[in-house]
Amino acid sequence: MKWNKKCIENLSNNQMNHITNFWNYFQQNNFVFLFLNEISKDEIKTHFDKLIEKLHQYNKDLDLIIKNKTNEAELIITANGNPYLFKEVELLVHHAPVIERWKIIAFLQPETNLTKFENGTDKPLEYYGITLRISEMYFIPLENPNKPTDLGIKVLLKNYIVHKDNPRLREAVYVHIEHLIGEKAFANDIAFIEIGQLEGDYENLIKMYKLTSFITI
Template sequence: MNQITNFWNYFKQNNFVFLLLNEISNDELKIHFDKLIAILHHYNKDLDLIIKNKNKGAELIITANGNPYLFKEVELLVYYAPVVQRWKITAFLQPETNLSKYQQGTDKPIENYGISLKISEMYFEALKIENKPLELGIKVYIKNHIVYKDSPRLRETVYSHLEHLLGEKSFANDISLIDIAQIPCDYNKLKLMELYNLGAYIKNKINFQQNICFWPKVNRI
């Protein structure tokens, strides 16, 4: 409990530094950010944080980096979060709700160790998992798979896209298998789905399964 208190005390005392990112020197910002991360890692070395600055405030996101075994650690830390003016404190990466940038192709690529991918240029198809009919597998199709396929960071980069798109909990809990492949030349004939529609696909699948489970039995005479 002391580690949780230490983390939030430091954040409260120095929150203005992270709130005014554009007005603080990079050297000073790095000192405070590294200190905040270090205190977080005293609580749990595998947790991470993301700071998003907005027009009228900022958001601090505590993330388990998609590890479901750490979800309770995140929830406990955020449960004891103080109220800090102009700050929103959130547990986990949340699902993307504004899909228009993907639909219009105006989204920015996420770059990771030389790998550059855009969600608007990615597709998926559902996969059946043998002996696990209720679980979902997907094959994600990307550009330049031939170039990136030998990179040990490719899967990490694709996972990062999926986490930001679906939210951390859905990414960890709703997908059991992920394959990665090159977008085929005849992808229109294969009727692949745009990756940005994956969240809606998962929601519909879950609703369908729930309806099946509660479907009333009919006695046949």
């Protein structure tokens, strides 16, 4: 969405104040987040908690992710896959200041480095005690007879039996897929998801890391 002058004029003063406060705090303390390895964990936590507090003053359902690289870093503002909050993310990022060595991004973006998944060298991601690796996940496409244009998938996990009663399992799977294909594709291109145990013959299954290319076919 393009944020033009008319859209901005319609924002409440309160909303704009929260946006300004968030970016002011981040700009003034960006070096803390840029050099995470050189700053004490207590200090990082203090600043991170404050930054999250200011973000949630703007919208309590948004979240942020900081990725540090060699000479730069990324600040990602995410709606956690909720399409009803996409405009809120876009508005906040629209007002982001230019900060040296920082890239400010709206939404989780699709993973472009698939080699680690192909080679099985990807690091396992842990979510509330549930450990999953994209390279060990498969899927099969599903159809909804009532809505033939909707794409669904059944995600197959090696350790589904272990975690099937964990109320966080579905959330963990969603987070992994979101990080793989990007937040917008997750919200817009996949209509429903089932989860099951990986077993038997893998020949008719599709490796999870190929989901992005499958969607775009």
